[in-house]
Amino acid sequence: MKSRAAVAFAPGKPLEIVEIDVAPPRAGEVLVKITHTGVCHTDAFTLSGDDPEGIFPAVLGHEGGGIVVEVGEGVTSVKPGDHVIPLYTAECGKCKFCLSGKTNLCQAVRATQGKGLMPDGTTRFSYQGQPVYHYMGTSTFSEYTVVAEVSLAKIDPHAPLEKVCLLGCGVTTGIGAVHNTAKVEPGASVAVFGLGGIGLAVIQGAKQARAGRILAIDTNPAKFDLARNMGATDCINPKDYDKPIQDVIVALTDGGVDYSFECIGNVDVMRAALECCHKGWGESIIIGVAGAGQEIRTRPFQLVTGRVWRGSAFGGVKGRTQLPGMVQQAMRGEIRLDPFITHTMPLEKINEAFDLMHEGKSIRTVIHF
């Protein structure tokens, strides 16, 4: 079938809106009509060429919501008409990772997903007879996409897809990192570096966890009103100080915070986020994605003296098991999605969504088809 899609033909180039060909779903696969998709910084990261797994041409997008159109042989968990959120972190329920009880990082389709292919090693997308690659197992920048069954969370059909699509990445990642990765407890102090969709969701999660002090840090002060609205108690611009931001935070918090979250993808800030943690117990969670060749550094003494470095992917959330419940939470108002949606626009304008992100003017743009 034909599908309108925003295709990344080459790194560093704007997406092109073209009509691609989408082949039918094969065994274990599902054809989904995407109704809405958010634009996450990770899409921009891959488009920039900094992603070691970036493959071109590809259909990017991983924060979508849609409706099942057709299922391939053997698919039993969804049927045409079901409302779904595609998952870049699958959940097969059978692999060593799913069975470990220790991680959400299902590996059932991860190897082919990282190569831009479906689990059988082929692509369902083409343009003018040439292959176009998938992205993160989701490719939500196409009106029609093909996804592995294990990469779909079936959700309440009454949920507004134009909002709950944000649970496909940003909001789930931030809130999940607080509850599943850090396990923030009531009264704890929290520092959040980077106040985009991820950082603001961390603040929302910290507020849910009844954290005591929530310090919000960004070099763009335009983000501070929304951070306070989400629950930040202190907003800090590192540019206002002539000493390292970790020293500023340690001084403000009687020795450092209990938890910090890096939501930018900057390895220098990752170091600051670790070093602003309290001696003996402070934990720093890396959420931001850094480019090829980047490495983190600190004095090992920081770890010897009790600080802990962790990472979090998709907030540690098991998508098929837990996302339907998070959708219900959003429908009850227990997870706020509206404040994240600063812009909405049709697919044809998607490059403007990337511009707004780079200019620091948006939190999330929701694209409709």
Ligand code: NAD
């Ligand atoms: P965003 O661009 O919307 O927000 C980033 C924020 O960081 C902006 O407000 C910007 O002003 C701020 N910032 C930039 N440099 C800074 C600095 N030196 N000091 C302080 N603030 C600074 O991005 P986003 O969509 O919120 O994504 C944030 C990061 O999280 C990206 O790296 C993205 O790839 C990553 N991410 C990871 C996961 C995961 O599962 N681990 C999921 C989603 C996104």
Ligand code: AHE
């Ligand atoms: N492909 C990159 C890494 C990208 C990355 O870290 N992705 C996060 C999700 S970002 C969503 O916005 C993730 O879940 N990683 C775990 C995984 O299995 O991909 C690289 O460096 O190669």
Ligand code: ZN
């Ligand atoms: Zn994302």
Ligand code: ZN
């Ligand atoms: Zn699995």
